[in-house]
Amino acid sequence: MKISVIGCGYLGAVHAAGMAELGHTVVGVDIDAQKIAALTSGRAPFFEPGVDGLLQSRSDRLRFTTDISEVADAEVHFIAVGTPQAEGGAAADMRFVDAAFASLVPHLRPGALVVGKSTVPVGTAAAIAPQVEAAGASLAWNPEFLREGFAVADTLTPDRLVYGVRAGDDASVALLDRVYSTTLASGTPRIVTDFATAELVKVSANAFLATKISFINAMAEIAEVTGADVTTLADAIGHDTRIGRRFLNAGVGFGGGCLPKDIRAFQARADELGVGHALEFLDHVDQINQRRRARVVELALAALDDQGSRDATVAVLGLAFKPNSDDVRDSPAVDVAVALAREGVRVVATDPQAQRSAARKAPAVTIAPTVEEAINAASVVLVLTEWPEYRDLDPAALAPLTPARVVIDGRNCLDADKWRAAGWTYRGLGRS
């Protein structure tokens, strides 16, 4: 099938490459000429395992352009533009979605299907559908659940597919089934529903995941004042299959381009709908999450005070919001590094992939190319992203670089006994 993807940022670029891998002929459109140039040369403008490989191996049926008129012969058009948090508010900024539809509609041919992939406030599809239908085309909302770091696998073999369509719109369901025929053949469940439910499935899934993380981080706060160990607690409650162990890792909390802004936009939309009280708990989820960042800053400053001076260096290992990504959007690690720099501390940070993106965002932080250079002569070492290479660090080999030997494990990812045995003062979050 001929498919277009409007918006080739993170989600759109991966989706375009994934659709080509599934056998479709794809044109990707973005207003950012630099992104289009990178994608055209077979390189994603971000780090995500496997994407460059697909861009290169499927280049025969994949092209990228800034010219929206090139989508005119596509049967299915995916909308994957950003819906960031609006400046100065909690709601989603819908200007990119509105602009994408405005630019696409004049090029729609009758019978085409427009598919929303972006995460949007409930009610968006119903509001937009009439302009698509006036062009003789149809609208569906097909939210995306991919995780950064696993984006290719999540695109090709997702946990589920959700189609939000007008009641009785069997033609759109049939078209989407053709788009995803390979995925469906491998047994992926598909849920066909209305626009509002599809939109809500997406934001409620992210709200649930954020709540699960903040729940365990609230337990970490309790553990910190009682001497309990939140990691053992998570293991123990996680054995209950009704609870499950995943997303119960306590630490510096959640960040990224999705969970934080999606729970805020969800609350803002509930307020508009007059049911803000139903989502008041998400405000607490957000606050618990923010408190974890403040707690790491507090622990680092206390460790410096113990050593007698804040005129010192703190090393930060990890800047990306999660491993296997160079994404620093709302990254807890960057936030903590910036907060410490604001306190007058010299912060030297490193990350296997996010050095460049973090340098742009946090000019007050010195970026070091290696762990050894970051740690050298530091009074405190913070581990804020659980990259496998940080989990596997040899504390004995690093010990001579820093006389103070204090490590704060903001992701509870290090082997505490091993670090202590190598002469380090180890401090986790929610565990002693």
Ligand SMILES: NC(=O)c1ccc[n+]([C@@H]2O[C@H](COP(=O)([O-])OP(=O)(O)OC[C@H]3O[C@@H](n4cnc5c(N)ncnc54)[C@H](O)[C@@H]3O)[C@@H](O)[C@H]2O)c1
């Ligand atoms: N990043 C993820 O892991 C992920 C996963 C699931 C859902 N989502 C959702 O997908 C959407 C996109 O997220 P993202 O992370 O890819 O954002 P992004 O900022 O990386 O990408 C958005 C892209 O849209 C482009 N754009 C803006 N206006 C445009 C227009 N009028 N025409 C064409 N292109 C335009 C921008 O230039 C940018 O490249 C958001 O709604 C997000 O919540 C993201």
Ligand SMILES: O=c1ccn([C@@H]2O[C@H](COP(=O)(O)OP(=O)(O)O[C@H]3O[C@H](CO)[C@@H](O)[C@H](O)[C@H]3O)[C@@H](O)[C@H]2O)c(=O)[nH]1
């Ligand atoms: O136990 C855990 C699990 C995650 N995190 C943090 O939570 C954040 C988000 O992690 P994750 O959800 O894995 O990353 P994303 O790639 O942002 O994916 C989320 O956001 C996407 C965009 O909406 C959705 O598509 C995905 O399903 C949803 O998991 C990161 O900072 C993680 O470090 C924790 O602190 N503890």
